Amino acid sequence: MHVVIRSYSGQGASELVDLLGRREEDVRSVISAVPGLVSYAAFRTAGGGTTVTVCQDKAGTDEPSRRAEPVKPGETPCL
Numbered sequence: 004m005h006v007v008i009r010s011y012s013g014q015g016a017s018e019l020v021d022l023l024g025r026r027e028e029d030v031r032s033v034i035s036a037v038p039g040l041v042s043y044a045a046f047r048t049a050g051g052g053t054t055v056t057v058c059q060d061k062a063g064t065d066e067p068s069r070r071a072e073p074v075k076p077g078e079t080p081c082l
Contacts, residue, residue, distance in 0.1 A: 004041065005064040007056045016051025023052070039063035 011019055023030055023045060034043045039059035046053055058064045 005058050005061045007054075007064045007067065009054045009056075010048075011052045011054075012048075012050040020045075020047055020052035034067060037063055037066050043067075 030045070034040065034056070037056075037058065040063060041057040041059060042055075043057070044055045056064055056067045
C-alpha cells in the first residue's frame with residue numbers, strides 16, 4: 004500500500020478547498036479512475052485542507068499527485 008497526504012495551506016488554500024467541494028462529482032470521477040485506488044478522503048482544516056489518497060502501489064499514488072500539481076493564483080485545477 005502507498006499513501007499520499009497533501010496539505011493545502013496559505014494564500015488561496017481555502018478557495019481551493021471550496022472549489023474541490025463544489026466540484027465533488029468531478030473530483031470523484033477523476034480519482035475513481037486511478038488504477039489501484041483503495042480510498043480517497045478530503046477534509047477542511049483550520050488553514051485550508053488535506054487530502055489522503057491510498058492506492059495499492061506507488062504508480063497509483065503518482066497519478067493523483069500529477070493531477071494535483073500546484074495551481075497558480077487565478078487558475079482552475081485540472082480536474
